[in-house]
Amino acid sequence: VRNARYLVCGVLALLAIALPGAANATHDGTPYWFWRGYLPTAGDVYTKHHEGGCCTNWIVTRMSWEVGTHDMRFIFITSGGAWHGFWANTGPQGCCVTWDDEAVLDQPYYRRSGCQNPPEHFGWWPVWTNCHTRNTLG
Amino acid sequence: MTSKVRNRRSVVAVAVLCVAAMVTGVSAIAAGSAGGTPSTSTAAATWTPGGQLPGIPLGASRPSARVASGVQAAVAISRRRVSIDPGSVREVVASEVVGGLGMRVITARAVGGEACYAMVTNRGGARSFHCFSSQSGGGALLRYAASGGTVIGNVEWVNLVGFARSDVARVTLVTQSGNEQDLSLNRWRGFRYSSQSKEAFPAALRAYEANGSLIQELPTLP
Numbered sequence: 001v002r003n004a005r006y007l008v009c010g011v012l013a014l015l016a017i018a019l020p021g022a023a024n025a026t027h028d029g030t031p032y033w034f035w036r037g038y039l040p041t042a043g044d045v046y047t048k049h050h051e052g053g054c055c056t057n058w059i060v061t062r063m064s065w066e067v068g069t070h071d072m073r074f075i076f077i078t079s080g081g082a083w084h085g086f087w088a089n090t091g092p093q094g095c096c097v098t099w100d101d102e103a104v105l106d107q108p109y110y111r112r113s114g115c116q117n118p119p120e121h122f123g124w125w126p127v128w129t130n131c132h133t134r135n136t137l138g
Numbered sequence: 139m140t141s142k143v144r145n146r147r148s149v150v151a152v153a154v155l156c157v158a159a160m161v162t163g164v165s166a167i168a169a170g171s172a173g174g175t176p177s178t179s180t181a182a183a184t185w186t187p188g189g190q191l192p193g194i195p196l197g198a199s200r201p202s203a204r205v206a207s208g209v210q211a212a213v214a215i216s217r218r219r220v221s222i223d224p225g226s227v228r229e230v231v232a233s234e235v236v237g238g239l240g241m242r243v244i245t246a247r248a249v250g251g252e253a254c255y256a257m258v259t260n261r262g263g264a265r266s267f268h269c270f271s272s273q274s275g276g277g278a279l280l281r282y283a284a285s286g287g288t289v290i291g292n293v294e295w296v297n298l299v300g301f302a303r304s305d306v307a308r309v310t311l312v313t314q315s316g317n318e319q320d321l322s323l324n325r326w327r328g329f330r331y332s333s334q335s336k337e338a339f340p341a342a343l344r345a346y347e348a349n350g351s352l353i354q355e356l357p358t359l360p
Contacts, residue, residue: 047290057207057262060215071359075290076263084239084286086265091300091356092185092255092276093268102215105263106204119291121359137214 028053034133038126039072039117047075049114052107053135060137061113063088064100066128070121071096074103077112085116104137183278183305185270186253191245192301192326193228201229205242208258212244216256216267221249231328233299235260237286241299243328257282257299278303278345278354285360293360295334300343302327307348314339314360336360 028051035048052059061074071089078084088101105113115131117124186192196209213222226247233241240260246267248254254269265282281300285293302309302323309321309329315337321329333339339360345353 058211071357077290082237082286082288083290084237084284087283087359090255090257090265090268091279091281092270094277098268102266103263104211104215105259106207106261109261116290118359120293137211138217 032132033130035115035129035131037129039115039129040119040126046119047114047116048129048131049075049077049112050131050133051112052110052133056135057107058104058135058137059107059110059113060102060104060134061115062100062102062132062134063115064130065115067096067099069096069127070124071118072127072129073116073118074101075114075116076103076105076110077114078109079111084110085118107135183303185255185280185303187304191226191228191247191253192328193230193243193245196227196229196244199229202260204260204262205258207262208242208264209244211262212256212258212264212267213246215264220252220254220267220269222254222267223247223249230301230326231299231324231330233297233330234332236297236332236334237295239284239286239297241282241284241297243280243282243299243301255280277356278306279309279343279356281343281356281358283340283358293336293339295332296339296360297332298340298358299328299330301329302345305347306345306353308346310344310346311340311358312342312344312355313337314341316341318344 034050039048040046059076063072063074065072071087073085073087076084086103088098089096113133115129117127209224209227213224216222223246228245230243230245242258243255244258245253245255248269252269252271254267256267257265279300279302281298283298285296287294306327309323310318311321311331312318321331323329331340340358343356343358347353
C-alpha cells in the first residue's frame with residue numbers, strides 16, 4: 001500500500017511539472033513565446049518569425065508588446081518568400097494602446113509568421129515584444 | 139449644546155460647503171475645456187447609429203467559403219477575450235485585392251450585446267475581434283492597414299480598408315508626397331485605398347465633420 005501511495009504521488013508530481021509545460025509549448029516543443037525580447041535586436045533584426053507547423057489549415061500569430069510609442073506589425077511569409085504585414089493598431093482605441101492581439105492566415109499558402117518593428121520606419125526605438133506562432137485556432 | 143460648540147459646527151459646515159463649491163467649480167472648468175475641442179458634436183458620435191450594427195448581414199453578401207472560414211477563425215481566436223455571436227456578423231466594406239490579399243471589415247455582436255469589429259481576408263484569414271465599448275479615448279476612424287512585398291523590409295504595396303464613426307462626413311488620405319485626396323464612402327461610411335506606387339503610399343487618414351472641421355488625423359503608414 002505504501003509503495004502504491006509513493007507511485008501515485010510520484011505520478012502526480014510528474015504531471016504537475018509536465019502539464020503546464022505542455023500547455024505552453026508549441027507544436028515543435030518551443031516555448032509558448034518563440035521570441036521574447038527587444039525588436040529591433042542589438043544586431044538590427046527587426047522581424048522575428050517562426051515555422052507555422054504542419055497539418056492544419058491555420059497559422060496563428062499572437063503578439064504582445066510594450067505600448068505607447070508606435071505601432072507594430074504582424075508578419076506572414078508565404079512559401080514563395082513574399083511577405084504580408086498587418087499593422088496591429090486599427091484606430092478606435094487611439095494610437096498604440098493595444099498591447100495584445102492575434103491574427104490568423106491560411107496554410108499552406110503561408111509557412112511562417114511572426115512579429116515586426118517595421119524596419120522601413122527608421123528611427124523608431126526598440127519595443128519589448130513577445131511573439132507566438134501556432135497552428136490551432138484555440 | 140453651548141453656543142461655542144454651535145459656532146464651531148457652523149464654521150465646519152461653511153468650510154465643507156466652500157470646499158465642495160471649489161471642487162465643483164474646478165470640475166466645471168475642466169469639463170468646459172475638454173468640451174472646447176474642435177469636434178463639438180461628439181455627443182452624437184457613435185459606431186452603431188440607431189443602435190444598429192453597420193454593414194449587411196454576411197449571409198446576404200454571399201461570402202465565399204474562404205471568407206466564411208475567416209469569420210470562423212476570427213470568432214475562434216477571439217474567444218479568450220470576447221464571445222461573439224456568429225449569427226450577427228455583418229460586412230461593412232471590402233478592399234481591393236492587392237498582392238494577392240483582399241480584406242473585409244466585419245462587425246458582430248458579442249454575446250453580451252456589445253458591438254465588435256474584426257477583419258477577414260480573401261484567403262480565409264482574420265484579425266481577432268475587438269469591441270467598441272471596451273475602449274476609451276477612441277478615435278473616429280477604424281482601419282486595417284496591410285502591406286507586403288517580396289523582400290522583408292521593402293514595402294511594394296499597401297492595401298487598407300475601414301469605416302468611420304457617425305459624426306464623420308468626409309475621409310481623406312494624405313500620401314507620402316503630401317497630397318490629400320478624398321476617399322469615397324459607402325452607406326456605412328466604409329472606405330478603401332490601395333497603391334503599388336511609393337509616392338502614393340499613405341501617410342495619414344483624416345476625418346472631417348460636415349462643417350469641415352477636422353475630427354482626427356490617424357497616422358497610417360505603408
